[in-house]
Amino acid sequence: KAGVTQTPRYLIKTRGQQVTLSCSPISGHRSVSWYQQTPGQGLQFLFEYFSETQRNKGNFPGRFSGRQFSNSRSEMNVSTLELGDSALYLCASSSRQGGEQYFGPGTRLTVT
Amino acid sequence: AQKVTQAQTEISVVEKEDVTLDCVYETRDTTYYLFWYKQPPSGELVFLIRRNSFDEQNEISGRYSWNFQKSTSSFNFTITASQVVDSAVYFCALSGTVYSSNDYKLSFGAGTTVTVRA
Numbered sequence: 001k002a003g004v005t006q007t008p009r010y011l012i013k014t015r016g017q018q019v020t021l022s023c024s025p026i027s028g029h030r031s032v033s034w035y036q037q038t039p040g041q042g043l044q045f046l047f048e049y050f051s052e053t054q055r056n057k058g059n060f061p062g063r064f065s066g067r068q069f070s071n072s073r074s075e076m077n078v079s080t081l082e083l084g085d086s087a088l089y090l091c092a093s094s095s096r097q098g099g100e101q102y103f104g105p106g107t108r109l110t111v112t
Numbered sequence: 113a114q115k116v117t118q119a120q121t122e123i124s125v126v127e128k129e130d131v132t133l134d135c136v137y138e139t140r141d142t143t144y145y146l147f148w149y150k151q152p153p154s155g156e157l158v159f160l161i162r163r164n165s166f167d168e169q170n171e172i173s174g175r176y177s178w179n180f181q182k183s184t185s186s187f188n189f190t191i192t193a194s195q196v197v198d199s200a201v202y203f204c205a206l207s208g209t210v211y212s213s214n215d216y217k218l219s220f221g222a223g224t225t226v227t228v229r230a
Contacts, residue, residue, distance in 0.1 A: 035220075042220060043205075043220035043223075045217050045219065048216065048217065092157070097210065097215075097216045098207065098209055100147070100159045100162045104156070106155055
């Protein structure tokens, strides 16, 4: 079975721009979660989608949003990028809520 | 609120030594899940184990073993006879369940960097 894939792997954006990151879960997995990893804050939960519905949301500003499609693929969007948004964004999929989450390789976002 | 504390920032050992990683958690939920993940230099988080709060049985998987003690809110991880390939950052994590206020959100500890020298 193919693992979780994330595109793009690396991204450089300018402050004020917006960005969309994509995540394709493991086949058959319906739950997709997003995390932000930075050296200062560590791994922080962004949101979780299950069957196209946002089930949980972390403590991030409204500039961070996401969605899930009927095929379970998910996208997250960050608008009005700030320098502090530079991070590794990780996507994880699970066959069910509360199950073990399998992570993708991440998207390294650099905001200049 | 949930909180996971990994007091050890870095651990360095020589190959074949045992390594124990400490994890202490805080939660108001009566049911919850505990996890350990490994993040090698490549960056991808690798799932190691998931434990239900009702199951305090210790577990061994090859050179890995886990000690879950609900009384002390700890979920420690031991690598026996460490190898260079074990070098990575290890994260302990906690989530609630559908019955808890935290639902399934994963809260991670800060991670412990393990370096195994040949």
